[in-house]
Amino acid sequence: MNFDFTNALDWNVSEGVSIDDVKSISGKLHSFLESFRQSPPGFIKSLRNLDEIDEVIKAAEGYGNFENFVIVGIGGSALGVQAIQTALLHPSWNSLERESRSGHPRLFVIDNVDPEHVASLMDLIDPSKSVFNIISKSGSTAETMANYLVIRGALELKGLDPKIHLVFTTDPNEGALRKIAIDEEIPNFKIPSNVGGRFSVLTSVGLLASAVIGVDVKAMIDGAKKALSDFISQEDTLKNPTLFNAALHYLYSKKGKRISVMMPYSNALYALADWHRQLWAESLGKEKNLTGEVINAGQTPVKALGTVDQHSQVQLYMEGPNDKIITFLKVKEFRRNVKIPKIHKDKKEFAYLGGKDMSKLINSEQEATALALIEKGRPNLTITFEKINAEEVGKFFTYYESLVTAVGYLYGVNPFDQPGVELGKLNTYALVGREGYELQREHIEDVKKKLKYFMM
Ligand code: PA5
Helix, strand or coil, rough: CCCECCCCCCCCCCCCCCCHHHHHHHHHHHHHHHHHCCCCHHHHHHCCCHHHHHHHHHHHHHCCCCEEEECCCCHCCCHHHHHHHHCCCCCCCHHCCCHHHHCCCCEEEECCHHHHHHHHHHHCHHHHHEEEEEEECCCCCHHHHHHHHHHHHHHHHHHHHHHHEEEEEECCCCCHHHHHHHHHCCCEEEECCCCCCHHHHCCCCHHHHHHHCCCCCHHHHHHHHHHHHHHEEEECCCCCHHHHHHHHHHHHHHCCCCCCEEEEHHHHHHHHHHHHHHHHHHHHHHCCCCCEEEECCCCCEEEECCHHHHHCCHHHHHCCCCCEEEEEEEEEECCCCCCCCCCCCCCCCHHCCCCCCEHHHHHHHHHHHHHHHHHHHCCCEEEEEECHHHHHHHHHHHHHHHHHHHHHHHHCCCCCCHHHHHHHHHHHHHHHHCCHHHHHHHHHHHHHHCCCCCCC
């Protein structure tokens, strides 16, 4: 991956962030780097746990003969796998013949509790030919547990052995899933206690499914380690793309850029923008800083797809409120290319396209959009993937996990908690009638009584 910050600096963007602005917070950035080196976050420690990675790869072999490998999880327990699947597998993977999948299973992700969606997926999946990987750090998330119960019901209906058709990925010690795994000897993996959901893609959460579908897990980890060593070995903020990008996002948010757009010019990278959206939102969107002061930190992450959203979003990005910093993702060398045929040579409106590679068109459109944006004073930067492969995807994950941790440090917030999400979870338990949540239920009833209603 390489990083082009040209269009994000005040040289080229009016009222942009300057190199001096970045230098003015380099002391803070260095303190962050030092603390990151001294006590690396859990997601870094787990990268170094080679035994666990080997264990996952070995276990994956046992699941290779099933027709379907089904992930059941939500948020950080699903988005990473979806990002890997979209980036590295054929876009119609599940429709390909087994041979064209090099013998690997189909991969499904059940994340929502939309009954139509779940029922339709269950129409496609024969439980007797499937393994269901139930992923939940807490082991109690309502959506994941509801889907687990649906699956468990389907297994019971057919008299299938849960030890063969289930594998749990959950906290090493805590939670109901861990207890069931122990009581019923269900195969299981541990999500390290110090790694939260959205930082867990390179643990067994993302690696088991990846190995089952034939992704080169070791290359992905090597990429992640390379990104890590590039990050921690570079003291100079102006040569360190993680620290520099953290500074840019932090400083631009102080200048009123409350929205951070990620816009891949590649369908395969689109789900990385989904993964990034959760990471950015849950890690940085905080009411209070570490000293308890109310700061309502964070930038709203938005995803867009180039070139498609040039025809839906870019009008707003160009002429609407100047409240965004845009990150483009692009691909230098696509895995496949399409030559546009030279037909209709007399039609000057599109004859120029004939004979060109489609990759040239998509990358030119990205450059054209980026340049048009700076003319309107809209900061943007471009991250280029040399190629889309496991190594580059691994680099991307670690790059962004480190970056968001750095931005969290600059805001002075804890990037690893999500108190706002927890309140929603408690309210759900209360509304659905979970035992022990009666007081919360009463509280909700009080809140509802005070509302003024307007319905049609
Ligand atoms: O990042 C997080 O911690 C969350 O988004 C979780 O991944 C999500 O809420 C699912 O939680 P769990 O894995 O406990 O089921």
